[in-house]
Amino acid sequence: MAVKMHILVCGGTGCSASASHEVVTELNKELVAHDLTDFAKVVVTGCFGFCERGPIVKIIPDNTFYTRVQPSDAKEIIEEHIIKGRKVQRLLYVAPDTNESVSDSKHMEFYKKQLRIALRNCGFIDPENIEESIARDGYAALGKCLTEMTPAQVIDEIKKSGLRGRGGAGFPTGLKWEIASKSRVGEQKYVVCNADEGDPGAFMDRSLLEGDPHSILEAMAICGYCIGANKGLIYIRAEYPLAIHRLQVAIKQAEEYGLLGKDILGTGFDFEIELRYGAGAFVCGEETALIHSMEGKRGEPTFKPPFPAQSGYLEKPTNVNNVETYANIPVIINKGADWFSSIGTEKSKGTKVFALAGKINNVGLIEVPMGITLREIIYEIGGGIKGGKKFKAVQTGGPSGGCLTEKHLDTPIDYDSLVAAGSMMGSGGMIVMDEDDCMVAIAKFYLGFTVDESCGKCTPCRVGNKRLHEILTKITDGKGTMQDLEELKNLSAVIKDTALCGLGQTSPNPVLSTITNFWDEYVEHVTEKKCRAGQCKALKKYYIDPEKCKGCTACARACPVGAITGTLKNPHVIDQDKCIKCGTCYEKCRFGAISIK
Template sequence: MELYRAHVLVCGGTGCTSSGSAGIIDKFNEELEKHNIKNEVKVVRTGCFGLCEVGPVVIVYPEGAFYSRIKVEDVPEIVEEHLVKGRIVKRLLYHDSVAEDQTIKSLDEVGFYKKQMRIAFRNCGVIDPENIEEYIAVDGYKALGKVLTEMTPEQVIETIKASGLRGRGGAGFPTGLKWEFTRKAPGDKKYVCCNADEGDPGAFMDRSILEGDPHSVIEAMAIAGYAVGADQGYIYVRAEYPIAVKRLTIAIAQAREYGLLGKDIFGTGFNFDIELRLGAGAFVCGEETALMASIEGRRGEPRPRPPFPAVKGVFSKPTLLNNVETYANIPPIILKGPEWFSSIGTERSKGTKVFALGGKINNTGLVEVPMGTTLREIVYDIGGGIPGGKKFKAAQTGGPSGGCIPAEHLDTPIDYESFIQVGSMMGSGGLIIMDEDTCMVDIARFFLDFTVSESCGKCPPCRIGTKRMLEILDRIVSGKGQEGDIEKLELLAKNIKASALCGLGQTAPNPVLSTIRYFRDEYEAHIREKRCPAGVCQALLRYVIVAELCKGCGLCARNCPVGAISGEPRKPYSIDPDKCIKCGVCMEKCRFNAIKKQ
């Protein structure tokens, strides 16, 4: 094995790849070649570092220098200064990684990482996901070896049960119990499936795990196969994730080559193999029965439960279905023991949870925190607060199935139960921060619009009920809301929740209910005063010129596409509200900030 004096880790997750990290890797190799130090410095393309906001990210070890927003043009300087001369290029470092005394902080000391704890994400940004040997070097497949050679299937299930791990896909069902049900279900052919159909808008932790550490999921599925008595696995992954699909394909092939998938694994007589199945753009396929229908090659329509997949799943055989993040937690639990895992978190929610932090927040990206961390810590300590000094309004969790948590509940500790108590849900981990400029009625409408177009159409409460709710919301945001609309929404929501066939329909009204619960005044302002307090809903907006600020330059009038602005030079202009189409061009063009939305 070759020894290197320095390692350059370049993020190869979707975020950083989109902002050009592939070109950066090529440039590094080119420059290293030029300086003739290619055998001293190794460039590694890793998975996601989590701090997507400042991507593309490059970390140089042994110093742990955290370079952010690197451009290809910056590479020669880093190579020449840092790697040849040993002087860190401070100008390019992530601002928070330089301490006040100008020393370099270690990554654990940087605000974004300080309160994080990485279990599911342990290898993301650390190893090369396309090289199985790097995974093996960090104890990869050791848990599978331990399970196959030292433990009975029952012991494995007991371990998972004792750890307190619950499903990370959203509902939070105890994982060990699911394994036990599948093991006990009668049948000689069983399947193990992985739900990688991460569809909640704003959630991308599963994708990052698949991109950054695909082997951890493969290893966990093999462990699950041994525990429940299955020899075949399926990973159902979204086709919208091309990098994840590519890395999974490579990882499966490597695992087969190393004898970690296939026949007679570790010479124990245990057989297990995995096949990849791609989704085709249907959100409902994240629902377990719909997902299994899709694997079978049918329309992804859910069916009533019971029978549960543990009894009757893929191809009508007992099937274990877990989500990506759940699987990623399995190998460490086996290696470090259930007591270690259950010592982290709250009484009923153990371990960590990964959140995809997005929206109006300074540090967008992926964060993994112990259960019990408060929302406030995530938003302000890790997320770095709201940009532009704006006020926090709400955090949206659980995607289209969840709800909005307002400022008064910022101290809610994260666990499955507390989120439900405040009218939202954990969901898969999307965490979208909204500030004072976000209209809550518009957000509710946005999610309803999503569920209406993603409803599979099988059951009427979801197909027709959500459509009726959307029509009411459309009416409200376009200024035609009527008295009684809020009550109608609440009644419809109650009935849909009680009668829809699957999780998608049953939870579809949640975004509406939670925004009515906390922001009823905004709904009322839209309906009664025909006013959008956040200034978002176009139909309710009026553009006006502030006379004191207007210099009378006429730029707005010249750019107005409908001739709604008039006035005399060097005197304040005015907008005719009847002609105005609210396109906002005047506001963009005005150099004196004299045009306001009301």
């Protein structure tokens, strides 16, 4: 007899910690006892992402979703549900808003937490087959715009939708297009797609281009129609070979099908798209630097105004948008501005794609409606912190952003709330940190990145960030003073006010936000010379436990600076002034007598 029912038990970290494996054992025992092993089978699954209410048990095919299942519940589940077909009411998930139990997991609010708009085709269609894209409404929005709408109407629709730039700053997209359309009418104009995704830990744009390149091409053509451009350029970093390959295939197919090129869909509208490869400089994500790089010049930003809409690529009016922004355009045209603006918060509409990384169980690519809280992202979608450790902070916005802490866990996420909390949306990298991460070291990491990536054109960024990095290094080396902390604040404020481009102006953000949110950790580093996360190597202290030390002299012989003294068969001592904290003695000791404090 074939297996008719499956009992899925969550085997994720969260549920395992609350003894889901014992539930599995009990369920199996009951199945054997009732001679049901041919009829039903217990399967351990990956994380359901609903760790707050673990252990989770789901019955297939009826999708019954049981929460907080204890080993003692196994008997009842088997006898009631599997044998008699009656659901165990007390274990069903109770919806918090209606207070009613939900029996079918498909109706649970939780599974609506993620809504895929930009990623609608990602992981669903073959990205190298244009017909699959067409079947999912690909190029239908372009057709609609070209045949049924005027450019002004399209711009109006985008404006009404409330779509804001997904590259980070959140400038209203419709307004940007309107400015570009009114700028120097009749001249050659350009549509540019910014695919220079440079934030550490971010991979949203790459995944979009790899999974659904046609949506981007279509949206760029729509933009061209709106602003009066017939040429599009995608600036993509050469480190993304697969995304480049998929884009090349997509452009070729679209041209073969007459959806790019001359006289698209018989409407007389021409549009062609070319790729431009970047060498991977972070500053080239800034639009003026990006344009210079495309022109073959040095990737350096210039002062705005003039904005690209007035004078951009080859000094012609240019509209620059990010990949994810474009991915939203066809949906807005097809489903209407009203539908789009019904999702999200008052000032931030639609969804946002985040690359979830760091100390979190379900590392991955997620798309959530604006207004979701960090708690929902981390503990429900992300499946909680790795190894059951304590949550400390989330870094959003990459090197331009800041850290959000426990007190921000229930803040609805949108452009404005993140800025108010001292961070920013950024392009969507979200790095989760736990109690083992030192916030001073994190700030130092991001500053190190900025120092490497600074183009060097303006002094505040080139010199100022270098000094910030030096002060941070001093603190993590245990040589910082309270004066240094004041210096950090002052210098950050100066850089913010005086740097030339958006990247320079936001580069002190990692320092400022960690100072604001983790002031006592900075003070601890300076006054007590202590790093509570144990990350700052120089602040570690090595001690020999005289009880455990056998006096074998292994450590003393290994110490490169002769900081360890003692005689054979007598406990040794480390001279803290001489010790360089290299850790060699710790590795050499065979008796576990050396401890780190």
